[in-house]
Amino acid sequence: MVASDARxxxxxxxxxxxxxxxxxxxxxxxxxxxxxxxxxxHPETGRLLPYAEGVAAAIEDRGTxxxxxxxxxxxxxxxxxxxxxxxxxxxxxxxxxxxQMGAVLTSLVDVIRDxxxxxxxxxxxxxxxxxxxxxxxxxxxxxxxxxxxAGNRAELTSEAADLIYHLLVLLEVEEISxxxxxxxxxxxx
Numbered sequence: 001m002v003a004s005d006a007r008x009x010x011x012x013x014x015x016x017x018x019x020x021x022x023x024x025x026x027x028x029x030x031x032x033x034x035x036x037x038x039x040x041x042h043p044e045t046g047r048l049l050p051y052a053e054g055v056a057a058a059i060e061d062r063g064t065x066x067x068x069x070x071x072x073x074x075x076x077x078x079x080x081x082x083x084x085x086x087x088x089x090x091x092x093x094x095x096x097x098x099x100q101m102g103a104v105l106t107s108l109v110d111v112i113r114d115x116x117x118x119x120x121x122x123x124x125x126x127x128x129x130x131x132x133x134x135x136x137x138x139x140x141x142x143x144x145x146x147x148x149x150a151g152n153r154a155e156l157t158s159e160a161a162d163l164i165y166h167l168l169v170l171l172e173v174e175e176i177s178x179x180x181x182x183x184x185x186x187x188x189x
Contacts, residue, residue: 009066017107024066043127140166
């Protein structure tokens with residue numbers, strides 16, 4: 001039983017690479033900021049539990065989802081705890097779009113594959129795999145509709161990320177690789 005205010009929390013390594021997607025709500029977000037460690041919602045019980053992968057260096061509310069960056073440390077004593085992002089972040093140096101997207105997709109596919117193999121408790125991806133193919137297809141369709149209904153650039157970007165993530169989960173459960181999709185796109189061009 002997951003709380004109705006639960007949203008995806010994308011957990012990233014210090015270098016920005018995603019390593020997990022779990023559930024979070026406002027209470028967990030605030031507790032993470034206050035406690036110095038990351039908290040997430042268990043998908044079956046709906047309980048707020050500590051996230052065991054590492055200490056959050058930063059956690060931010062992105063509107064329809066949350067993002068946390070881990071230090072890699074395993075105890076709260078090794079850091080001052082998660083911080084809210086600066087209101088005006090410094091400009092980032094970004095790789096060319098194709099390079100960045102390829103690296104992110106490759107990393108995310110690896111995380112999704114690991115979640116399917118290991119089925120770690122508390123992971124949103126595990127929750128999707130446990131719910132089965134039909135649930136994954138339904139959720140992917142819902143994300144496509146949310147993308148279509150997005151009202152502005154920020155919402156469109158956020159919903160595109162949600163759709164891509166759920167599509168990658170669907171491709172994993174169907175055992176279709178990104179290389180197969182790329183081959184089909186190449187065939188059509």
